[in-house]
Amino acid sequence: MSWFDLAGKDLISTKDWTKEELEIVLKVSDQLKGMYYAGLPHPALKDKTFLMLFFNTSTRTRLSFESAMTQLGGHAQFVAAADLRLSLEDKPGAGETIGDTAKVMARYAHGIGIRLLEDKVSRYGEDTEIMYRFAQHAEIPVVNMASNIWHPCQALTDLYTMREKLGTDLRGVKYTVMWAYSPWARSLGSVQEDLVIATRFGMDVTVAHPKGYELDPDVVALSKRYAQESGGKFEVTADLDDALKGATVVFPRGWMSLRRYEIGKEAEIKNAEKFRDWKYTRGRQKLAKPGYLMHVMPIDRGNEADVELCDDPGLSWMYDQAENRLHTQKAILALTMGGRL
CATH class of the missing domain: 3.40.50.1370 (Aspartate/ornithine carbamoyltransferase)
Incomplete structure (x- = not known):
């Protein structure tokens, strides 16, 4: 090639x-x-x-x-x-x-x-x-x-940003992608593309989401295969706090369920309200190490992440991203x- x-x-x-x-x-x-x-x-x-x-x-x-x-x-x-x-x-x-x-x-x-x-x-x-x-x-x-x-352009951007900040060898770096509450009911594209590119480059990827927000099974299977091939890790959990422990980078993002077109947008938004506590907060950031904030934007300030984390120049990479x-x-x-x- x-x-x-x-x-x-x-x-x-x-x-x-x-x-x-x-x-x-x-x-x-x-x-x-x-x-x-x-x-x-x-x-x-x-x-x-x-x-x-x-x-x-x-x-x-x-x-x-x-x-x-x-x-x-x-x-x-x-x-x-x-x-x-x-x-x-x-x-x-x-x-x-x-x-x-x-x-x-x-x-x-x-x-x-x-x-x-x-x-x-x-x-x-x-x-x-x-x-x-x-x-x-x-x-x-x-x-x-x-x-x-x-969302390939976004995933390449996110990988480029992490390499720019942390060095070109990302093997072993823990990247936590967490479902976060937002009434916006957005697509899964940026999240799923990030999973496959991060595992492909050897990162330790953890996905955290509440029940009902499972990702595309084909994407999960591909991420697992890439992790095996690259020497990285891939896991999915419903324990948000455990997922954040030791995370170098955190991506809090609300995504729609795979049933969104079956149940309709209004029901999708209503279901998400049950998980308002799924948020990247200052308290949860202290579980990470250090938990740099990445987000594809627009970010739902106050819902997906605390406003002070969004505006923390030592933690937030959003604008560089x-x-x-x-x-x-x-x-x-x-x-x-x-x-x-």
Whole structure:
């Protein structure tokens, strides 16, 4: 495998890339961040266009991808899915098919990003299937900008941030991913993608959640396999305080149950209220070692974590983590869209 081989490659999940390929992304992220802070131009994608197809709104995803393409010398075009004649139902009379839309997009641009999850689909997994269908028809790379199952750009960012803070060898570092109460009923994508990439790089990963918030069994199985292959650890528990003991890094995040589409959003939100005490508090942080706070944002301050932890400059990595979306996504775009530094 060479760096050249990444040109044209889709990124729907990090599981579809080799560890060597992921290491290349991390290396290029470091190079681009250095150039950013040195004030050196790096127009690796001059005159190229990245189409951003948004079914769901976002703050960091849109801003970071648009800034990334500008800094790489290209253009990011925002496309609201509601403005298209696209239909996700492949049947006569419904609208333009995914295949036709993807093929036309490939004639206009050099890469496609898709953000599709939560209320914009009717069942768990449908969004990810649609992304793979786009990738099947498009002759340019397709990047997952968040789905219910996976969020590869975020996971690469999180891994890059932990390596930046703790050193490149993360083997044996305890990373606790905890369900935390929030009425927002968000997707599982960022959590699940973090599990598979962290175990793949040898971290000791502990997932803590109350009954009813089990993760995708396929993701759990894959995380266990990666942990075995890398020499890391992976465990799931319902004992939050025990999960936090000795944790170097903590990610408190509310995620929807796998029954969300069956029971409906209102019932999902009501069920979560039974676990309001699942929160990353100052008292619980003292169980960790030291329990650096990572979060993909937006964070539900006061629910998912104590406000004082969010604003603790010695513990919170959230803003550095958010910035690193810019640098890792520049690397992803430059590599998959055939850029040259």
